Amino acid sequence: KKILAKDAVRLDEQITRREELMSAQLLTTGKVEVKGYMDDAQTKYVDESVDYNHTQRILLTGTDKWGGTTAKPYDDLGRGCEMVMKSGFDPRYSILGVESYKRLLDDENFLKKLDISSLAIARIAPTRPIKDGQGIKYLGFISEFGIDLYAYYAWYFDREQKKPVPYIPDNKVTIAPERIGGFLYGAITQMNQAEELETHEGTRITKVWARQE
Numbered sequence: 001k002k003i004l005a006k007d008a009v010r011l012d013e014q015i016t017r018r019e020e021l022m023s024a025q026l027l028t029t030g031k032v033e034v035k036g037y038m039d040d041a042q043t044k045y046v047d048e049s050v051d052y053n054h055t056q057r058i059l060l061t062g063t064d065k066w067g068g069t070t071a072k073p074y075d076d077l078g079r080g081c082e083m084v085m086k087s088g089f090d091p092r093y094s095i096l097g098v099e100s101y102k103r104l105l106d107d108e109n110f111l112k113k114l115d116i117s118s119l120a121i122a123r124i125a126p127t128r129p130i131k132d133g134q135g136i137k138y139l140g141f142i143s144e145f146g147i148d149l150y151a152y153y154a155w156y157f158d159r160e161q162k163k164p165v166p167y168i169p170d171n172k173v174t175i176a177p178e179r180i181g182g183f184l185y186g187a188i189t190q191m192n193q194a195e196e197l198e199t200h201e202g203t204r205i206t207k208v209w210a211r212q213e
Contacts (some may be wrong), residue, residue, distance in 0.1 A: 006095045012204055021156055024167040026181075027095070030054020047136060056083045065171075066103040073103070074110045080175040081145045089177035094147045099170030101139065101151035147175065 022032045031051050038044040063070040077094060084091040096104065102162055104110055141147035155164040168174070188205040192198050 008204075008206060015204065017156060020154075020167060024152075026052065026054075027176065028169060028172045030057075038050055053107070056087065058083075066100060067106065071103075071107060072109060073107050074113050075146070077142065077173075078145060081147060083211060084175055090145050090178065091145060091175050093176050094149050095150065095174045095176070096151050097166060097168045097170040097172045098138075098151055098153060100173050101137070101149075104139075104149075109169040143171070 002200040006130075025032050030053065031049050034048045036046060038046055040118055046048060058076060060066070060071075060076065060134050062068065064074075065071060066073050075165065080094070081091040092160045135153050137153060139151060141148050152166070152168040154166060154167045157163070158165040176202055183203070185203050187199050188207075190205075
């Protein structure tokens with residue numbers, strides 16, 4: 001039973017990490033990659049991409065990229081928030097890649113916005129609740145746009161690149177509303193020890209089977 005319990009915990013963690021990766025892919029690319037074997041014998045492999053036709057993007061080029069001489073991170077965040085509002089949602093969160101976060105705080109024009117003492121435009125006070133090298137850093141709140149800023153410090157091991165890769169790419173910044181979207185789970189039907197079919201509902205269903213000796 002202890003071995004089964006450990007296996008269940010390990011598998012649950014793997015599924016959670018996969019869901020995290022799928023969420024990150026959807027937020028940053030508008031697509032979700034579906035890759036893996038469909039059977040225990042590992043003979044049927046799936047390699048597909050689910051495209052949600054995500055067209056609401058701001059592509060920065062040349063010196064307009066954050067860190068460039070003509071970069072305007074504050075205005076870019078404002079434009080991103082407008083795009084979310086035009087879709088009928090209220091922007092609430094902005095999640096930044098680690099490098100994007102660093103370049104944001106290095107931008108003089110962004111910092112000047114914070115120096116206007118007569119207006120409460122933004123409040124930046126980084127905190128870092130990170131454990132085991134993974135987690136998020138809360139950066140602060142931009143009251144003009146109504147968004148909280150977070151830097152995402154989390155990586156996964158990419159088997160194709162054979163190295164740790166950040167869930168949120170360094171050069172990406174996402175803006176999203178609160179409580180939009182979610183995961184749907186299908187019912188699982190399997191045979192119990194009495195060799196009867198049972199259908200289960202839930203986010204995690206342990207696969208079991210009956211064996212007669």
